[in-house]
Structures are given as C-alpha cells and as structure tokens.
Amino acid sequence: MGRGRRWSTTEDEALVRLYLHISQSPVDGTEQKAAAFRKNILDTFHATVNPPHR
Structure with missing residues (x-):
C-alpha cells in the first residue's frame, strides 16, 4: 500500500x-x-482550504 500523495507547500503552511x-x-x-x-x-482545513480528498 502506498503512502498517498504528498502535501503541497501551500497545504503544509x-x-x-x-x-x-x-x-x-x-x-x-x-x-x-x-x-x-x-x-x-x-x-477546518477541509472547510477553508481544500476539498476533503485527504
């Protein structure tokens, strides 16, 4: 099983x-x-930054 995709710098910040x-x-x-x-x-992250795909 893979580790999934990496978090982008924007997501990390x-x-x-x-x-x-x-x-x-x-x-x-x-x-x-x-x-x-x-x-x-x-x-909060999913609601404000990114759709919940993580």
Whole structure:
C-alpha cells in the first residue's frame, strides 16, 4: 500500500497556521483531547482550504 500523495507547500503552511490558531484558542486550546484536536484541524482545513480528498 502506498503512502498517498504528498502535501503541497501551500497545504503544509495552511495546516501549520490552523494548528497554531486552534491550539491557542482561548475557548478549547489546551483542553482538547488529541483526537478532537486533530479532527478540528482537518475539518477546518477541509472547510477553508481544500476539498476533503485527504
């Protein structure tokens, strides 16, 4: 099984920005469980940057 396609530089940068934004959220920030945190990042990424093909 292959590893899938690589993330583009634009996608990488968007994920980093979302990671920082969501991790520093005064509402949820450090209180989120790891799975919820990752889901929040990917859901926001798919809603704002790219269609959900990942």
